[in-house]
Amino acid sequence: GAGVSQSPSNKVTEKGKDVELRCDPISGHTALYWYRQSLGQGLEFLIYFQGNSAPDKSGLPSDRFSAERTGGSVSTLTIQRTQQEDSAVYLCASSATAGLVEFFGPGTRLTVL
Amino acid sequence: SQQGEEDPQALSIQEGENATMNCSYKTSINNLQWYRQNSGRGLVHLILIRSNEREKHSGRLRVTLDTSKKSSSLLITASRAADTASYFCATDANSGNTPLVFGKGTRLSVIA
Numbered sequence: 001g002a003g004v005s006q007s008p009s010n011k012v013t014e015k016g017k018d019v020e021l022r023c024d025p026i027s028g029h030t031a032l033y034w035y036r037q038s039l040g041q042g043l044e045f046l047i048y049f050q051g052n053s054a055p056d057k058s059g060l061p062s063d064r065f066s067a068e069r070t071g072g073s074v075s076t077l078t079i080q081r082t083q084q085e086d087s088a089v090y091l092c093a094s095s096a097t098a099g100l101v102e103f104f105g106p107g108t109r110l111t112v113l
Numbered sequence: 114s115q116q117g118e119e120d121p122q123a124l125s126i127q128e129g130e131n132a133t134m135n136c137s138y139k140t141s142i143n144n145l146q147w148y149r150q151n152s153g154r155g156l157v158h159l160i161l162i163r164s165n166e167r168e169k170h171s172g173r174l175r176v177t178l179d180t181s182k183k184s185s186s187l188l189i190t191a192s193r194a195a196d197t198a199s200y201f202c203a204t205d206a207n208s209g210n211t212p213l214v215f216g217k218g219t220r221l222s223v224i225a
Contacts (some may be wrong), residue, residue, distance in 0.1 A: 048212045091156070104158075
């Protein structure tokens with residue numbers, strides 16, 4: 001594809017359920033980022049993958065959040081035992097250059113009831 | 114804590130006027146980037162300015178950087194209704210391979 005894609009575009013779940021959010025970065029991009037954005041707020045960094053290096057997980061808000069990137073391409077962000085405060089738009093971005101964060105996906109809007 | 118802080122939080126102007134948004138940050142940086150976001154979804158990268166640059170242009174956009182004041186400004190000239198969006202600055206701290214830290218953004222409304 002031409003850009004970063006994310007799925008699903010919208011996800012509504014019940015409190016306590018697990019969810020998986022997927023990001024397909026631009027082919028060949030070694031850097032992949034996850035951010036989340038609550039209503040009317042700026043972007044909150046979650047996790048950063050760069051090539052084969054260990055990911056920077058410093059932004060994950062709790063141990064209920066985890067992410068992996070398989071084969072240096074697709075990434076999955078998993079939220080276990082979702083809480084209402086997890087409701088936000090989850091944005092993925094990829095870049096060929098570390099630190100540039102050039103291409104964002106459309107985001108997944110997560111609503112936890 | 115937020116590294117970049119934009120001001121004003123909201124700005125409303127008439128079409129054709131210039132819009133200026135400011136960003137302040139706290140620590141030394143490698144680069145500062147500006148993004149636009151429409152409809153609360155994906156962000157579009159507008160421009161990157163490096164710490165050793167003072168001004169950069171791209172079309173109707175002009176970005177300045179003052180590292181002594183730890184601030185940047187984004188100027189949109191001859192604004193159009195289509196420029197209505199939220200604008201964010203983002204910085205990467207000058208301490209290794211760190212992720213970008215975004216501010217809360219300026220909501221720009223351009224009235225036709």
